[in-house]
Structures are given as structure tokens and as C-alpha cells.
Amino acid sequence: MKPILFNFTDGELEKFITDMGQPRFRAKQIREWLNRGAPDFSVMKNLPDALRHDLDAVAQTLPVKIVKKLQSSDGETTKFLLELNDCEQIECVLMRTTYGNSVCVSSQAGCAMGCKFCASTLLGLKRDLTVNEIFSQILVAQWELRCGRDAARERPIRANGDANNGDVSHIVVMGTGEPLQNTENVIGFCERANRDMGIGWRRITISTCGIVPGIHELIAWGRPINLAISLHAPTDELRGQIMPINNKYKLAEVLAAADEFTALHNRQLMIEYILLARKNANGDVELFNCTPEYAEKLSELLRGKNCMVNLIPWNAVDERDFASPSGNAVHRFQDILIKNGIHARIRRERGSDIGSACGQLRLGNKKHAE
Ligand code: SAH
Numbered sequence: 001m002k003p004i005l006f007n008f009t010d011g012e013l014e015k016f017i018t019d020m021g022q023p024r025f026r027a028k029q030i031r032e033w034l035n036r037g038a039p040d041f042s043v044m045k046n047l048p049d050a051l052r053h054d055l056d057a058v059a060q061t062l063p064v065k066i067v068k069k070l071q072s073s074d075g076e077t078t079k080f081l082l083e084l085n086d087c088e089q090i091e092c093v094l095m096r097t098t099y100g101n102s103v104c105v106s107s108q109a110g111c112a113m114g115c116k117f118c119a120s121t122l123l124g125l126k127r128d129l130t131v132n133e134i135f136s137q138i139l140v141a142q143w144e145l146r147c148g149r150d151a152a153r154e155r156p157i158r159a160n161g162d163a164n165n166g167d168v169s170h171i172v173v174m175g176t177g178e179p180l181q182n183t184e185n186v187i188g189f190c191e192r193a194n195r196d197m198g199i200g201w202r203r204i205t206i207s208t209c210g211i212v213p214g215i216h217e218l219i220a221w222g223r224p225i226n227l228a229i230s231l232h233a234p235t236d237e238l239r240g241q242i243m244p245i246n247n248k249y250k251l252a253e254v255l256a257a258a259d260e261f262t263a264l265h266n267r268q269l270m271i272e273y274i275l276l277a278r279k280n281a282n283g284d285v286e287l288f289n290c291t292p293e294y295a296e297k298l299s300e301l302l303r304g305k306n307c308m309v310n311l312i313p314w315n316a317v318d319e320r321d322f323a324s325p326s327g328n329a330v331h332r333f334q335d336i337l338i339k340n341g342i343h344a345r346i347r348r349e350r351g352s353d354i355g356s357a358c359g360q361l362r363l364g365n366k367k368h369a370e
Contacts, residue, residue: 001085002060006034007132016059022051030055035196036146037139039066043147060085064136069144070354077350078148080140084109084133088126092137092175094144095350100169100203103141105134107186108177113209116242117232117276119317119360120176129177131188137175138193142168171199174207174228180214187221194223201225207272209245210254219261227261228270228310229254233289234297242276242289251301262306269307273298275333276314277325285323290333299340309337309344315360 005013014027026047033044038061041052067089068081078094088109095102111118112125145167171193173179179186186206193199207228208214218227231251233239239246262269276288302309311334314324325333330346337344 002058004060004063004085004132005030006062006136020051020054020058026051034061035139037062037136037141037143039140039143062136062139063130063133064090064140066140072350072354077354078141078144079354080137080144082137082140084129086127090129090133090137090176092140093350094141094168101141101145101166102170102172103138103168104172104174105137105189106175106177107134107173107179107182111177112181113178114244115209115230115232117274117314117317117320117322119319122319125177125181128182128185131185131192134173134185134189135192135196138168138171138197142197168197168199170203170205172205172207172228174205178209178211179206180208180211180217183214183217187217190223190225202267205270207270209243210249210251211245212249212253212257215254215257215261219257219264222264224265224267226267226270227258228272229258230272230274231298232272232274232276234294234301238289238294255301255305259305267306269305271302271307271309272312273309274312274314275325275330277323277329278321279323285325287325287329288322290325290329292332292336295333295336296340299337299342302342303340307343309342310347311344312347313349315349317360 003016005016008016010027010031013031014024017027017030018024029046030044038044040061041047041055044052063085064082066080067083070079070081072078076096080092080094082090082092084090090106090109092106093104095104106129108128109126110123111121114121171190173186190204190206193204194201201224205226205228206218207230209230215227218225230243231239232242236246236250239251258269261267275290277285277290278288280286298309311330313330314322316324334344334346
């Protein structure tokens with residue numbers, strides 16, 4: 001395994017470079033490139049050719065290597081398949097939106113949560129990611145925004161036709177993994193993104209399937225980030241069928257912890273709710289968690305809370321036995337919530353053509369491995 005220069009302290013980097021017979025100032029130049037997210041040494045234009053070549057033979061820049069980059073057909077979403085130094089693979093997604101550039105990062109390789117509708121958990125948990133491994137995902141996206149090229153069009157990719165792509169402005173910890181099973185590193189990552197990249201607390205969102213002690217850790221941490229709860233069902237009975245974590249932490253407990261968090265920071269709680277349907281024996285599609293009755297139950301559960309419900313029509317995962325509800329069913333569900341005074345919007349799907357929509361991120365990236 002080659003040493004990863006990004007993980008070195010300044011002192012270690014200087015020693016490494018001077019041991020190669022190079023002057024000390026080269027270490028500083030290299031550090032600047034690393035902090036900008038340089039994917040390899042060939043881009044380090046102010047280093048002599050020979051040094052770049054030598055470095056390439058003995059070292060690696062970041063703790064993640066880009067294995068594959070997929071561009072959605074509308075050019076707004078880029079998915080990166082990244083390899084860690086123990087050959088585990090993770091994914092991260094850059095979304096260019098009208099409000100800024102948002103990056104969805106993974107917090108673990110794989111996931112142990114076992115949710116019945118999700119691709120990320122199919123192969124179980126491999127391991128937690130380190131702070132540097134999570135942070136590097138942002139650097140990869142930042143590099144893409146500043147220096148990326150659309151190979152097909154051979155010109156820099158522009159966000160929404162702007163002359164400048166800008167920088168990463170928003171972070172969502174919603175990639176593979178359960179962030180609150182790796183809370184210490186996720187917190188370390190957020191601190192780093194805030195300190196080193198100036199990303200405001202209110203532009204960072206952590207999404208959890210409802211690990212109550214983890215939410216308490218976020219409360220103790222005290223930063224006013226956004227909290228999102230993957231709810232997906234309004235009763236313990238139904239939730240338990242699709243999310244094994246509900247057997248450990250019941251809905252009332254999860255929502256009480258979330259309320260405590262949002263009250264502390266006066267933030268709006270984000271609720272994620274996938275809309276699931278299923279094929280019955282006759283091959284007809286039946287609604288699973290998004291019938292009008294469940295819309296009423298969800299309204300009761302959330303009444304009086306300062307929250308926004310993000311409705312996510314299920315994105316296809318081959319191995320999973322669900323279907324997406326019709327557009328009509330989706331709108332009817334939303335209408336009932338709104339009629340009951342609950343803020344609800346339908347999440348715009350990004351990048352489903354490249355398998356990067358919610359719940360489609362997976363280990364090994366089977367779909368695109370060809
Ligand atoms: N483990 C965390 C972070 C993952 S976030 C969590 O559960 O919140 C990814 C979001 O996408 C979650 O809300 C998850 O429940 C949702 N999701 C998973 N599979 C999906 C699918 N096939 N279609 C749409 N959303 C999905």
C-alpha cells in the first residue's frame with residue numbers, strides 16, 4: 001500500500017519530501033494541491049516532471065481514489081465511485097442545484113441497518129470511514145467543480161449555465177452507511193468542513209434511521225446543523241416490518257430525541273418518508289406505506305412539530321421487492337398532509353439514470369462495474 005500524503009502532518013510531509021532529496025518548499029506546494037483535492041500528482045503543475053513521476057511511483061494523494069465518474073444526462077449530477085486504500089469502495093454524489101452545490105457523502109463502507117428497501121445495506125457493513133476519508137469526498141467534488149471536464153463535450157461542466165461552478169456549499173451525510181453509528185468521525189468531519197472549507201453549520205445535514213443515543217451525542221456536540229430522520233412509516237408496527245432498527249428504538253423515542261435537538265437549535269426537523277408500493281399475487285401494484293389512512297396517521301404523529309416532510313417515491317433497487325407508487329398516489333399522500341397543516345414536498349430525484357438517487361448507492365457498484 002502506498003502512503004497517503006493527505007494523511008501526513010506537515011512535519012511528516014516535509015520529512016517524506018526531503019528524504020526524496022527535494023527542497024522543503026516542495027512539501028508546501030504539495031500540501032496546497034492536496035488541500036484542493038488533487039486526484040493525482042500529474043496535475044501538480046508547479047512541480048518538476050521528474051518529481052511528479054517519482055511521487056506517483058511511491059505515494060498516493062488522497063485516501064480515496066476515483067475509480068469511476070458518472071455524469072447524469074442533464075449534467076447536474078455527478079456520481080463518483082471511490083476506492084479506499086484497503087480496496088473497499090464507496091460512493092459520493094455531487095448535485096448542482098439552484099441554491100448551490102451539494103455533496104452527498106458516505107459515512108461507512110456498506111451499512112449494517114438492514115432496511116428492506118435500500119441498496120446500501122445489501123452486503124452488510126464493511127467498516128466505518130475515517131474523518132479524512134469522509135472529508136476527501138468533499139475535496140473530490142470541489143476539484144470536479146473547479147477543474148472537472150465533461151469528457152463527452154470536452155469543456156468544463158457548468159452549473160445551470162453559470163460561467164462559474166462555484167464551490168461546494170452544502171453537505172448532506174446521506175450516502176451509504178448510518179452516520180450515527182460512526183458519530184465521532186462524522187462530527188470530526190463536520191468540524192473540518194466548517195473550519196477548512198467554511199461550510200456553515202446550517203448547510204450541513206445529517207440523516208439517521210433513528211439511533212437515539214447518536215442523536216443525544218449530536219445534542220451534546222451543540223452545533224446547529226440540520227437533522228433528518230428517515231421515518232418511512234407512521235406506526236411502530238409498519239416501521240418494524242421495513243426497518244429493523246425500529247425494534248431497538250421506537251418511533252416515540254426517536255421523535256422525542258429529534259424534538260430535543262430541534263428545540264435546542266430552533267431548527268426545522270427534516271422527515272424523510274419513502275413512498276413504497278408492492279406487487280401482489282395478481283401482479284397489481286398495492287400501496288404499502290402511502291395509503292390515505294397512513295397519510296392521516298403520519299399527520300397525527302407530526303401535528304404541531306416544526307418539521308418538513310420530504311416525500312421520496314421509492315427508487316428502484318433490483319434486489320428489493322418493492323415498486324414505486326403512481327404519481328397520483330404520491331400527490332394524494334402529499335395533499336392529505338398539507339390539508340392537515342403539515343409541510344410536505346416531493347423530493348426531486350437526481351441522478352436516477354446513473355444509480356445515484358437515494359437508496360441506490362451501494363458497495364462494489366454492481367450496476368456500473370462493467
Ligand atoms: N442511514 C442514514 C443515511 C442514509 S440516507 C438514514 O437512514 O437516514 C439515505 C436516504 O434514502 C434515507 O432516508 C433512506 O431511507 C432513503 N432510501 C433508502 N433506499 C431508498 C430507495 N430505494 N428509494 C428512495 N429512498 C431510499
